[in-house]
Each structure stands twice: as structure tokens, then as C-alpha cells.
Amino acid sequence: MAWENMTFNSDFILMGIFDHSPTHTFLFTLVLAIFTVACVGNTAMILLIYLDAQLHTPMYFLLSQLSLMDLMLICTTVPKMAVNFLSGRKSISLAGCGTQIFFYVSLLGAECFLLAAMAYDRYAAICQPLRYPVLMSQKICGLMAASSWILGSSDGIIDVAVTLTFSYCGSREIPHFFCDVPALFTISCTDTKIFERIIFLCCVIMLIFPIAIIIASYTRVILAVIRMGSRESRHKAFATCSSHLMVVGMYYGAAMFIYMRPTSERSPTRDKMVSAFYTILTPMLNPLIYSLRNREVSRAFLQVLGKGKSAE
Helix, strand or coil, X not given: CCHHHCCCCCCEEECCCCCCCHHHHHHHHHHHHHHHHHHHHHHHHHHXXXXXXXXXXXXXXXXXXXXXXXXXXXXXXXXHHHHHHHHCCCEECHHHHHHHHHHHHHHHHHHHHHXXXXXXXXXXHHHCCCCHHHHCCHHHHHHHHHHHHHHHHHHHHHHHHHHCCCXXXXXXXXXXXXXXXXXXXXXXXXXXXXXXXXXXXXXXXHHHHHHHHHHHHXXXXXXXXXXXXXXXXXXXXXXXHHHHHHHHHHHHHHHHHXXXXXXXXXXXXXXXXXXXXXXXXXXXXXXXXXXXXXXXXXXXXXXXXXXXXXXX
């Protein structure tokens, strides 16, 4: 392999998602607005759960971890995209590309396992209420969250280590608005078939295994909710679970579409649109879904506002 063909000391070019036409300028402004709402919403969710003692439960601890992951995920892609759009420079260094891949892949993987942990938490709370303090003790809850971060980071390290050893002997123009592994496949002059199979197997583990846990948990939950005698209890259980299922559906649907298709069936434009959905829009929607459909979060928010007004 010739030295000049390696990616060391060479920048990549991010083609981006917007040009400077009036329509795309409006869409870029909209993305910045979504980014702001996502940052404020997820930060507020983390602070509310930290400040309100009544929210110091396993469910809300896991929800705070989800908000932290969403906050980090949107900050991994949007700021660089915004800087490139505003400055007119589209380059990203090798180190910057590797950093984006690591955080992006790690956070995606961590969220997969965290959503499975949240589903198990709802199963334990609704189907095993008497054993819930044991099944979801503080130690077990912490281990679940830590395992999600560790497993996600492990996947991120593997992807960075392998992807950045490819040679890019032609154009280094990445047809995306951030460094995404499938997008790098399309510009590599290395045979990536073996690595594509590895990525597919990783997706089976990172997506299918957690989905199996989620399906099994919510099947039991739905059956238990149907048998509940109290209408109010059924309504509360369905409200909590439906919020979670909405998030799971949006997240897993988009992730499977991107990562479980062969390179030959990929469309750069379509991939960018789907990626924008779950890296930009989903982090904004998650705190809104959980807060608007959750009385305890709404109560905590109003209580904090009340204390703020009293202090004035």
C-alpha cells in the first residue's frame, strides 16, 4: 500500500446537507432552532431529575441517562455542520473524523442497550411490583447504565480502529454532513466487504438483541396492564409505556434502515435525510415526549418554576 494513499495527515471533505440557497438557508436555521430546543430540553430533563427528590427512582435515573446521551449525540454532529456551513469550509481532519465516529457510534450503541434497560424497568415495575426494589435496586440500575455506556464505547472503538485504517486513494469527499461509517465505505479504495459483514453482525447484537428484550418486556407489560382492574392504573401504565415505545420505534426504525442494508442499496441523499431524523430530530423529541406525557415530570417542572418565582 503506497504511503500517499493513506489517510494520515489528510483532511476529509464533508459534502454537507445544505447549500446556500434561500430554501436551504431556511432549513439550516430550522436545524439550529431544533438543536437549541434539544439542548435546552435534555439539559432541563437532567437537571429536573437531579433536583427533584421524588424523581430519584430507577425509571427517571435511566431517563436522565437517555437525555445525556441525546444531548451528546446532537452535539457530535450539528456544531461541526453549522461551522462548515457558516464558514464555507467543508473540511474535517482525520482526528476530527475519528472523534465523530467514536462518539456517534458509541452513543447509538449505548442508547440501544439503555432503551432495553428502560423496557426491563417497566416490566419489573408493572409485572413484578413486589420484587421491584430487588430487581431494580440502585446497584443493578447503576450497572445497567454503566454497561450501556461500556458496550456502546466498545463498538465505537472497534469502528474507529478499523475504519481509519482504510486507504482513500481518490476523492476524500464524504457524501454526508458528518463522518458516518457507511458513508466512508463509499469513498474507500480498500475492499470493505469483510468489514461490512462485521458491521452487520455488530448491528445484530446492538439492535436485534435489545429489541428482543424490549418486545419480550412489553408483551408481558401489555398483558399485565389489560388485566388491571383500575382504569386509572391502566391509563398511567399505558401513558408511560406508550412514551417509551414511541421513542423505541423512531430510534430503532431509523438505525436499522441505515446500518442493516448493503452498500449497493444505499442512496446518499436518502441516508442523509434518515440520519438527520434520528441524530437531530429525535434528540429534540425525546424530552418533549417524556415530559408532555408524564405528570411527575410536569409537576417537577412547575415546582421548580414556583420556587424560582418565590425567590424573585
